Amino acid sequence: MNKTESKKSAQWLAFWSIPLAIVVLGLKMGAWWVTGSVALLSDGLESIVNVVAAVVAFMVIGYAAKPADAGHPFGHYKAEYFSAVIEGVLIVVAALLIVWEAIPAMLSPRLPDAPALGLGINLLAGVINAVWAWVLISSGRRLRSPALEADGHHILSDVVTSVGVLFGLVLAIATGYAVLDPLLAIIVACNILYQGWKVIARSVDGLMDRAVPADEEEAIKQAIAANAAGSLGVHDLKTRQAGPVIFVDFHMVVPSAMPVREAHDICDCLEDAIRVVHPGARIAIHVEPEGEKAHGIRVKVVEGLNS
The missing domain is CATH 1.20.1510.10 (Cation efflux protein transmembrane domain)
Known part of the structure:
Protein backbone atom coordinates (compact mmCIF):
# COMPACT_ATOMS: atom_id res chain seq x y z
CA MET A 1 0.00 0.00 0.00
CA MET A 208 9.54 13.94 21.88
CA ASP A 209 11.01 12.27 18.74
CA ARG A 210 11.52 8.83 20.21
CA ALA A 211 13.68 6.46 18.14
CA VAL A 212 12.00 3.62 16.23
CA PRO A 213 11.72 0.27 18.08
CA ALA A 214 14.95 -1.72 18.44
CA ASP A 215 13.93 -4.42 15.94
CA GLU A 216 13.10 -1.83 13.27
CA GLU A 217 16.37 0.01 13.87
CA GLU A 218 18.25 -3.27 13.57
CA ALA A 219 16.57 -3.90 10.19
CA ILE A 220 17.75 -0.46 9.04
CA LYS A 221 21.30 -1.25 10.16
CA GLN A 222 21.28 -4.54 8.28
CA ALA A 223 20.00 -2.81 5.13
CA ILE A 224 22.82 -0.27 5.35
CA ALA A 225 25.50 -2.89 6.04
CA ALA A 226 24.37 -4.97 3.04
CA ASN A 227 24.27 -2.07 0.58
CA ALA A 228 27.13 0.27 1.48
CA ALA A 229 29.76 -1.26 -0.83
CA GLY A 230 32.28 1.39 -1.88
CA SER A 231 32.10 3.38 1.36
CA LEU A 232 34.57 3.05 4.22
CA GLY A 233 32.04 3.04 7.02
CA VAL A 234 28.99 4.67 8.55
CA HIS A 235 28.31 6.05 12.02
CA ASP A 236 26.04 8.24 14.13
CA LEU A 237 22.79 6.58 13.03
CA LYS A 238 19.70 8.40 14.32
CA THR A 239 16.05 7.53 13.78
CA ARG A 240 12.73 9.04 14.78
CA GLN A 241 9.10 8.48 13.95
CA ALA A 242 6.45 11.12 13.25
CA GLY A 243 3.08 9.49 12.72
CA PRO A 244 3.36 7.12 9.75
CA VAL A 245 6.78 8.39 8.61
CA ILE A 246 10.24 7.19 9.70
CA PHE A 247 13.16 9.65 9.59
CA VAL A 248 16.66 8.17 9.22
CA ASP A 249 19.90 10.16 9.50
CA PHE A 250 23.50 8.94 9.47
CA HIS A 251 27.06 9.78 8.33
CA MET A 252 28.89 7.85 5.60
CA VAL A 253 32.68 7.90 5.16
CA VAL A 254 34.16 7.64 1.64
CA PRO A 255 37.72 7.81 0.25
CA SER A 256 38.79 11.45 0.02
CA ALA A 257 39.47 11.06 -3.73
CA MET A 258 36.08 9.52 -4.55
CA PRO A 259 34.11 11.54 -7.14
CA VAL A 260 30.86 13.10 -5.97
CA ARG A 261 28.93 11.03 -8.51
CA GLU A 262 30.15 7.73 -7.03
CA ALA A 263 29.34 8.85 -3.49
CA HIS A 264 25.89 9.94 -4.68
CA ASP A 265 25.28 6.54 -6.29
CA ILE A 266 26.11 4.80 -3.00
CA CYS A 267 23.66 7.09 -1.21
CA ASP A 268 20.94 6.23 -3.76
CA CYS A 269 21.57 2.53 -3.21
CA LEU A 270 21.34 2.93 0.56
CA GLU A 271 18.15 4.98 0.34
CA ASP A 272 16.51 2.35 -1.87
CA ALA A 273 17.52 -0.43 0.54
CA ILE A 274 16.18 1.40 3.60
CA ARG A 275 12.89 2.14 1.85
CA VAL A 276 12.45 -1.56 1.20
CA VAL A 277 12.46 -2.01 4.98
CA HIS A 278 10.49 1.20 5.65
CA PRO A 279 8.54 2.45 2.60
CA GLY A 280 8.27 6.22 2.51
CA ALA A 281 11.17 6.77 4.93
CA ARG A 282 12.76 10.22 4.91
CA ILE A 283 16.54 9.74 4.73
CA ALA A 284 19.42 12.18 5.21
CA ILE A 285 22.99 10.94 4.60
CA HIS A 286 25.96 13.15 5.46
CA VAL A 287 28.96 12.18 3.29
CA GLU A 288 32.38 12.64 4.91
CA PRO A 289 35.86 12.32 3.30
CA GLU A 290 38.26 9.77 4.79
CA GLY A 291 40.32 11.13 7.67
CA GLU A 292 37.76 13.67 8.91
CA LYS A 293 36.88 13.16 12.55
CA ALA A 294 33.23 13.28 13.54
CA HIS A 295 32.53 12.72 17.21
CA GLY A 296 35.63 10.52 17.31
CA ILE A 297 33.74 7.58 15.76
CA ARG A 298 34.89 5.55 12.79
CA VAL A 299 33.33 2.14 12.19
CA LYS A 300 33.67 -0.01 9.08
CA VAL A 301 30.47 -1.30 7.52
CA VAL A 302 31.56 -4.93 7.85
CA GLU A 303 31.95 -4.44 11.62
CA GLY A 304 28.44 -3.06 12.09
CA LEU A 305 27.12 0.32 12.99
CA ASN A 306 27.68 2.45 16.04
CA SER A 307 24.93 4.92 16.81
Missing part, protein backbone atom coordinates in the same frame (compact mmCIF):
# COMPACT_ATOMS: atom_id res chain seq x y z
CA ASN A 2 1.50 3.36 -1.05
CA LYS A 3 1.44 6.54 1.04
CA THR A 4 -1.63 7.99 -0.70
CA GLU A 5 -3.63 4.80 -0.18
CA SER A 6 -2.56 4.70 3.48
CA LYS A 7 -3.79 8.25 4.03
CA LYS A 8 -7.13 7.49 2.39
CA SER A 9 -7.54 4.33 4.46
CA ALA A 10 -6.82 6.18 7.69
CA GLN A 11 -9.26 8.97 6.80
CA TRP A 12 -11.96 6.46 5.79
CA LEU A 13 -11.64 4.57 9.08
CA ALA A 14 -11.63 7.81 11.08
CA PHE A 15 -14.79 9.00 9.31
CA TRP A 16 -16.77 5.82 9.98
CA SER A 17 -15.82 5.96 13.66
CA ILE A 18 -18.17 8.95 14.00
CA PRO A 19 -21.52 7.35 13.00
CA LEU A 20 -20.59 4.12 14.82
CA ALA A 21 -19.86 6.10 18.00
CA ILE A 22 -23.24 7.85 17.69
CA VAL A 23 -25.07 4.51 17.23
CA VAL A 24 -23.31 3.02 20.27
CA LEU A 25 -24.11 6.14 22.31
CA GLY A 26 -27.80 5.81 21.40
CA LEU A 27 -27.85 2.15 22.41
CA LYS A 28 -26.17 2.76 25.76
CA MET A 29 -28.34 5.72 26.69
CA GLY A 30 -31.35 3.59 25.72
CA ALA A 31 -30.13 0.85 28.06
CA TRP A 32 -29.86 3.39 30.89
CA TRP A 33 -33.31 4.82 30.12
CA VAL A 34 -35.06 1.45 30.48
CA THR A 35 -33.16 0.39 33.63
CA GLY A 36 -32.21 3.52 35.57
CA SER A 37 -28.85 1.87 36.35
CA VAL A 38 -26.07 4.30 37.34
CA ALA A 39 -23.50 1.89 35.91
CA LEU A 40 -25.22 1.97 32.51
CA LEU A 41 -25.47 5.76 32.74
CA SER A 42 -21.72 5.89 33.39
CA ASP A 43 -21.13 3.67 30.38
CA GLY A 44 -23.25 6.04 28.28
CA LEU A 45 -21.33 9.07 29.51
CA GLU A 46 -18.10 7.51 28.31
CA SER A 47 -19.67 7.02 24.89
CA ILE A 48 -20.38 10.76 24.67
CA VAL A 49 -16.63 11.24 25.01
CA ASN A 50 -16.13 8.62 22.28
CA VAL A 51 -18.20 10.68 19.83
CA VAL A 52 -16.14 13.81 20.54
CA ALA A 53 -12.90 11.82 20.26
CA ALA A 54 -13.96 10.33 16.91
CA VAL A 55 -14.66 13.80 15.49
CA VAL A 56 -11.29 15.09 16.73
CA ALA A 57 -9.45 12.08 15.27
CA PHE A 58 -11.11 12.54 11.87
CA MET A 59 -10.20 16.24 11.73
CA VAL A 60 -6.61 15.71 12.84
CA ILE A 61 -5.94 12.77 10.50
CA GLY A 62 -7.15 14.93 7.61
CA TYR A 63 -4.81 17.73 8.68
CA ALA A 64 -1.86 15.36 9.16
CA ALA A 65 -2.35 14.08 5.59
CA LYS A 66 -1.68 17.54 4.13
CA PRO A 67 1.52 17.66 2.04
CA ALA A 68 4.59 19.50 3.29
CA ASP A 69 4.64 23.25 2.68
CA ALA A 70 6.97 26.20 3.22
CA GLY A 71 5.94 26.57 6.84
CA HIS A 72 6.07 22.83 7.57
CA PRO A 73 8.77 21.37 5.27
CA PHE A 74 8.80 18.03 7.13
CA GLY A 75 5.04 17.59 6.79
CA HIS A 76 2.17 17.70 9.29
CA TYR A 77 2.46 14.13 10.56
CA LYS A 78 2.89 15.02 14.24
CA ALA A 79 -0.63 16.44 14.34
CA GLU A 80 -1.81 12.88 14.96
CA TYR A 81 0.03 12.81 18.28
CA PHE A 82 -1.96 15.83 19.44
CA SER A 83 -5.14 13.94 18.64
CA ALA A 84 -3.89 10.96 20.62
CA VAL A 85 -3.09 13.19 23.61
CA ILE A 86 -6.61 14.63 23.44
CA GLU A 87 -7.98 11.07 23.29
CA GLY A 88 -6.05 10.18 26.44
CA VAL A 89 -7.31 13.25 28.28
CA LEU A 90 -10.90 12.47 27.23
CA ILE A 91 -10.52 8.91 28.54
CA VAL A 92 -9.49 10.34 31.90
CA VAL A 93 -12.45 12.75 31.82
CA ALA A 94 -14.79 9.83 31.12
CA ALA A 95 -13.42 7.95 34.13
CA LEU A 96 -13.94 10.97 36.38
CA LEU A 97 -17.52 11.33 35.12
CA ILE A 98 -18.19 7.71 36.02
CA VAL A 99 -16.87 8.24 39.55
CA TRP A 100 -18.96 11.43 39.83
CA GLU A 101 -22.14 9.49 39.05
CA ALA A 102 -21.25 6.37 41.03
CA ILE A 103 -20.43 7.92 44.43
CA PRO A 104 -23.94 9.37 45.07
CA ALA A 105 -25.47 6.08 43.88
CA MET A 106 -23.47 4.19 46.52
CA LEU A 107 -25.22 6.24 49.21
CA SER A 108 -28.69 5.26 47.96
CA PRO A 109 -28.33 2.13 45.82
CA ARG A 110 -31.25 0.49 44.02
CA LEU A 111 -31.65 -2.44 41.69
CA PRO A 112 -32.26 -1.58 38.01
CA ASP A 113 -35.62 -1.89 36.27
CA ALA A 114 -36.11 -4.20 33.23
CA PRO A 115 -32.57 -5.59 33.67
CA ALA A 116 -32.74 -8.20 30.91
CA LEU A 117 -33.64 -5.66 28.22
CA GLY A 118 -31.06 -3.17 29.42
CA LEU A 119 -28.31 -5.79 29.57
CA GLY A 120 -29.19 -7.03 26.10
CA ILE A 121 -29.02 -3.53 24.60
CA ASN A 122 -25.73 -2.80 26.33
CA LEU A 123 -24.28 -6.14 25.21
CA LEU A 124 -25.06 -5.29 21.57
CA ALA A 125 -23.29 -1.93 21.97
CA GLY A 126 -20.29 -3.68 23.53
CA VAL A 127 -19.98 -6.16 20.65
CA ILE A 128 -20.05 -3.33 18.09
CA ASN A 129 -17.35 -1.49 20.04
CA ALA A 130 -15.16 -4.58 20.43
CA VAL A 131 -15.14 -5.29 16.70
CA TRP A 132 -14.44 -1.67 15.78
CA ALA A 133 -11.71 -1.31 18.43
CA TRP A 134 -9.90 -4.32 16.92
CA VAL A 135 -10.22 -2.82 13.43
CA LEU A 136 -8.84 0.57 14.53
CA ILE A 137 -5.94 -0.77 16.61
CA SER A 138 -4.76 -3.25 13.98
CA SER A 139 -5.18 -0.70 11.16
CA GLY A 140 -3.52 2.04 13.21
CA ARG A 141 -0.44 -0.12 13.71
CA ARG A 142 -0.34 -1.20 10.07
CA LEU A 143 -0.79 2.38 8.77
CA ARG A 144 1.42 3.86 11.53
CA SER A 145 -1.40 6.18 12.60
CA PRO A 146 -1.16 7.21 16.29
CA ALA A 147 -4.60 8.85 16.10
CA LEU A 148 -6.33 5.69 14.82
CA GLU A 149 -4.55 3.50 17.34
CA ALA A 150 -5.41 5.87 20.20
CA ASP A 151 -9.04 5.93 19.09
CA GLY A 152 -9.03 2.14 19.07
CA HIS A 153 -7.60 1.97 22.59
CA HIS A 154 -10.18 4.51 23.69
CA ILE A 155 -13.00 2.35 22.34
CA LEU A 156 -11.35 -0.73 23.87
CA SER A 157 -11.50 0.97 27.27
CA ASP A 158 -15.21 1.46 26.59
CA VAL A 159 -15.53 -2.28 25.95
CA VAL A 160 -13.83 -2.99 29.28
CA THR A 161 -16.31 -0.63 30.91
CA SER A 162 -19.25 -2.45 29.31
CA VAL A 163 -17.98 -5.86 30.44
CA GLY A 164 -17.50 -4.59 33.99
CA VAL A 165 -20.92 -2.97 34.01
CA LEU A 166 -22.64 -6.11 32.71
CA PHE A 167 -20.86 -8.27 35.25
CA GLY A 168 -21.74 -5.87 38.07
CA LEU A 169 -25.40 -5.70 37.14
CA VAL A 170 -25.74 -9.47 36.83
CA LEU A 171 -24.06 -9.90 40.21
CA ALA A 172 -26.23 -7.21 41.80
CA ILE A 173 -29.43 -8.79 40.47
CA ALA A 174 -28.35 -12.31 41.45
CA THR A 175 -27.38 -11.38 45.03
CA GLY A 176 -29.82 -8.54 45.64
CA TYR A 177 -26.97 -6.24 46.70
CA ALA A 178 -27.77 -3.07 44.77
CA VAL A 179 -24.55 -1.37 45.94
CA LEU A 180 -22.58 -3.64 43.57
CA ASP A 181 -23.92 -1.58 40.65
CA PRO A 182 -22.10 1.70 41.50
CA LEU A 183 -19.18 -0.15 43.10
CA LEU A 184 -18.34 -1.96 39.87
CA ALA A 185 -18.65 1.35 38.01
CA ILE A 186 -15.92 2.84 40.21
CA ILE A 187 -13.64 -0.17 39.74
CA VAL A 188 -14.03 0.07 35.97
CA ALA A 189 -13.29 3.83 36.15
CA CYS A 190 -9.93 3.06 37.76
CA ASN A 191 -9.03 0.79 34.82
CA ILE A 192 -10.10 3.50 32.36
CA LEU A 193 -7.81 6.00 34.12
CA TYR A 194 -4.90 3.59 33.61
CA GLN A 195 -5.73 3.14 29.91
CA GLY A 196 -5.94 6.92 29.46
CA TRP A 197 -2.54 7.38 31.07
CA LYS A 198 -0.97 4.84 28.68
CA VAL A 199 -2.43 6.61 25.63
CA ILE A 200 -1.11 9.98 26.82
CA ALA A 201 2.34 8.56 27.61
CA ARG A 202 2.70 6.95 24.15
CA SER A 203 1.63 10.14 22.41
CA VAL A 204 3.96 12.42 24.37
CA ASP A 205 6.79 9.99 23.62
CA GLY A 206 6.08 10.45 19.90
CA LEU A 207 6.11 14.24 20.23
